[in-house]
Amino acid sequence: MELSPSSPPSPPEILNLDSIRALRILGKGAAGTVFLVRDVASVSSSFFAVKLVHKSSASSLRRARWEIEVLRRLSTDSLQNPFLPRLLSSYESPEFFAWAVPYCSGGDLNVLLRRQNDGVFSSSVIRFYVAEIVVALEHLHSMGIAYRDLKPENILIQQSGHVTLTDFDLSRSLKKPTGPQFCQPDPELRTIRTKSRSFSRWISSAAESNKTGLKKTRSARVNPINRRKTSFSSGERSNSFVGTEEYVSPEIIRGHGHDFAVDWWALGVLTYEMMYGETPFIGKSKKETFQNVLVKEPEFAGKPNDLTDLIQRLLVKDPSRRLGSHRGAAEIKEHSFIAGVSWDLLTEVLRPPFIPLRDDGELTVGGFDIKEHLEKLRTPSSAPQSPLRSPPHMCHKNDPFIDF
Numbered sequence: 538m539e540l541s542p543s544s545p546p547s548p549p550e551i552l553n554l555d556s557i558r559a560l561r562i563l564g565k566g567a568a569g570t571v572f573l574v575r576d577v578a579s580v581s582s583s584f585f586a587v588k589l590v591h592k593s594s595a596s597s598l599r600r601a602r603w604e605i606e607v608l609r610r611l612s613t614d615s616l617q618n619p620f621l622p623r624l625l626s627s628y629e630s631p632e633f634f635a636w637a638v639p640y641c642s643g644g645d646l647n648v649l650l651r652r653q654n655d656g657v658f659s660s661s662v663i664r665f666y667v668a669e670i671v672v673a674l675e676h677l678h679s680m681g682i683a684y685r686d687l688k689p690e691n692i693l694i695q696q697s698g699h700v701t702l703t704d705f706d707l708s709r710s711l712k713k714p715t716g717p718q719f720c721q722p723d724p725e726l727r728t729i730r731t732k733s734r735s736f737s738r739w740i741s742s743a744a745e746s747n748k749t750g751l752k753k754t755r756s757a758r759v760n761p762i763n764r765r766k767t768s769f770s771s772g773e774r775s776n777s778f779v780g781t782e783e784y785v786s787p788e789i790i791r792g793h794g795h796d797f798a799v800d801w802w803a804l805g806v807l808t809y810e811m812m813y814g815e816t817p818f819i820g821k822s823k824k825e826t827f828q829n830v831l832v833k834e835p836e837f838a839g840k841p842n843d844l845t846d847l848i849q850r851l852l853v854k855d856p857s858r859r860l861g862s863h864r865g866a867a868e869i870k871e872h873s874f875i876a877g878v879s880w881d882l883l884t885e886v887l888r889p890p891f892i893p894l895r896d897d898g899e900l901t902v903g904g905f906d907i908k909e910h911l912e913k914l915r916t917p918s919s920a921p922q923s924p925l926r927s928p929p930h931m932c933h934k935n936d937p938f939i940d941f
């Protein structure tokens with residue numbers, strides 16, 4: 538397989554905020570806001586995505602630094618993976634971080650899935666996405682990075698129709714897999730359990746408060762219902778506070794330490810969601826969802842087949858018995874559901890099932906100056922409402938970036 542990204546522009550190392558215009562908000566997460574921007578200084582007037590994260594807390598600072606570091610590593614890696622992003626440029630001010638990555642014009646997989654008539658993909662479409670995601674995760678794992686945030690919202694569709702994983706702030710450097718992997722206790726997880734709320738999308742507040750006597754964690758970031766809502770208004774998308782509790786693995790809930798196998802578990806949940814349009818363990822509350830993750834077996838409608846078998850093997854509660862836990866991606870690639878894929882020719886042979894329409898024409902006009910926008914945000918009382926602001930009902934009151 539050719540390991541190179543699809544013809545990205547080559548802007549400078551330092552992101553020059555003076556030469557870019559933000560055209561619209563592509564998405565809002567718990568950590569930051571992502572803008573579609575145009576480089577007005579470049580002859581080709583290239584488009585890319587800029588993620589802006591405010592240094593509002595030690596945790597947002599640390600996570601933004603780490604995300605930039607991962608992107609930098611991905612960019613300097615001699616073998617660039619076509620399903621992982623690269624850092625185009627970055628900028629740091631005393632108040633915020635901003636960094637640029639290639640723009641993925643097809644939006645994210647969650648939106649694509651919800652747009653299907655019956656809210657599900659066919660097996661051949663699932664095979665395509667699973668294959669590309671396995672290759673992306675394999676690459677990350679080979680770099681010693683566990684992704685830990687696989688979910689449809691973090692799988693973006695490039696203009697070519699191929700996928701790109703995004704959002705690496707929850708990823709973590711683990712000992713590189715060499716032979717059988719074993720679980721490493723996660724020091725970050727321990728710290729978070731006793732000190733911080735920032736990892737709330739991974740941790741059961743109820744379970745943790747019982748153990749530690751800590752005040753119940755706010756459930757702001759994890760609301761399964763909100764995952765279904767994706768609003769489109771003036772081209773803006775807001776999907777803040779999407780939940781990942783439905784994707785969390787049993788070993789993370791138990792807090793016994795975890796390794797790369799958490800990504801294979803999440804792949805099982807994702808594959809199930811692509812097949813049935815809903816995740817396998819969702820309950821009425823976070824507590825019930827976590828209980829289901831720990832004890833409930835996934836339910837399959839219809840006859841067992843290769844696809845349901847793959848899902849079942851990925852959703853094994855014991856991480857040491859889970860598909861992928863011994864030989865990593867190689868085990869998954871051998872499974873009958875995807876064994877026929879030409880791995881070396883993935884980007885050339887498999888035709889992407891959905892290719893975004895080109896919207897370049899629409900994107901060449903208008904926009905606003907990010908620096909001016911930030912200035913206005915410093916004096917919110919005098920600031921006019923941003924025309925790019927997301928609809929209020931999609932913003933959470935605790936969102937530090939509500940105005941971005």
Ligand SMILES: Nc1ncnc2c1ncn2[C@@H]1O[C@H](COP(=O)(O)OP(=O)(O)OP(=O)(O)O)[C@@H](O)[C@H]1O
Binds near residue numbers: 641703705778
């Ligand atoms: N390169 C890109 N091209 C197009 N859209 C993007 C790009 N990067 C991010 N987005 C959009 O912005 C959304 C938020 O991005 P991202 O997940 O990186 O932010 P976040 O603040 O870290 O979110 P989270 O709360 O999941 O941690 C994505 O779900 C996607 O819709």
